[in-house]
Amino acid sequence: MSAHEHASEPHGTLKEYVTGFILSVILTAIPFYLVMGDVSLSKTTIAFVIMAFAAVQMVVHMVYFLHMTPKSEDGWTLTSLVFTLILVVITLAGSLWVMYHMDTNMMPKHEASQPL
Numbered sequence: 001m002s003a004h005e006h007a008s009e010p011h012g013t014l015k016e017y018v019t020g021f022i023l024s025v026i027l028t029a030i031p032f033y034l035v036m037g038d039v040s041l042s043k044t045t046i047a048f049v050i051m052a053f054a055a056v057q058m059v060v061h062m063v064y065f066l067h068m069t070p071k072s073e074d075g076w077t078l079t080s081l082v083f084t085l086i087l088v089v090i091t092l093a094g095s096l097w098v099m100y101h102m103d104t105n106m107m108p109k110h111e112a113s114q115p116l
Contacts, residue, residue: 012067020064027057 012020031050033039039046062068068077 012064016064020060023060023064024057027053027060 031053034041034046034049041049062081068081070078072078
């Protein structure tokens with residue numbers, strides 16, 4: 001089995017790579033402007049906008065550079081990615097939920113007016 005037997009698999013064309021690159025630059029430049037420019041949005045809004053742009057940019061990278069589409073490998077690549085993302089979201093949300101409730105229910109509340 002030689003190293004060049006994967007030539008039959010579809011690879012991106014130059015047009016797809018350029019499109020992905022241009023989208024990546026745009027999706028990087030807008031959050032950069034939001035942070036460095038004089039924008040009259042709250043910090044929380046800017047943080048959510050940056051996270052949204054980051055999520056979109058991850059999708060752009062997966063489609064244009066990693067070629068993860070429903071057609072690639074009969075959809076198993078995309079299916080395994082979706083399953084992994086679901087597990088990561090469940091794990092992160094569960095961890096944050098447990099930590100929040102342990103903090104609120106287990107930590108004693110000390111007030112400055114009460115003696116120890």
